[in-house]
Amino acid sequence: MKIAVVAEGKSLDSQVSEKFEKCLYLLIVNMNDLSITAINNEELSGENLANEILKYDCEAVITGDIEKRAFDILADACVTRYYGVGYSVEKALELMDNRSLKLIRSYDGTDNCGGNHH
Template sequence: MNIGVVSEGKSLDSQVSEKFEKCVCLLIVNMNDLSITAINNDESSGENLTNEILKYDCEAVILGNIDKRAFDILADACVTRYYGVGHSVKKALELMKKGSLKLIKNHDGTNDCSGHHH
């Protein structure tokens, strides 16, 4: 199973990025062996990052704030979104496995769920 994590660096010790579109890189983490594929972010748009998440068939993504278009693409593809700001990538992955990370239900980060996706 692959999990995408937007981060400020290329290692498990890097911090989860506060802004999806402005992250330094996207880490694709294979949860079976914790191997990492690091994809540099050119910051041109969140759409490039969402395409990589879908290309690697990620079941979930750990991130911070996200714009509406990128959120909708991920939600429509049934990619679960978790809020992991304030944690290292490694810690956020551990918390996700325990069910302790907050689900991101909409692009503005509130608990309201508008639209057809969750």
């Protein structure tokens, strides 16, 4: 299983980014062996970043705030969204695995689930 994490660095010790679109790196983490593919986010927009997550067939993303268009792309593809700000990538992955990270149900941060998104 692959999990995407928007991060401020390339390693498991890096912090989860506060804003999806402003992250320095997109980390694709293979949960079987914790291997990482780090993608530099110099030129990707929010939509392109979301599409990159889909390209790697990630089941979930750990992020901070996320804009509506990127949220919709991920939600429409059934990618689970978790809020991981304040944690290292490694700790956020651990919390997600233990079902202790907050789900992002709506791009505006509320628990309301709008449209067809689950």
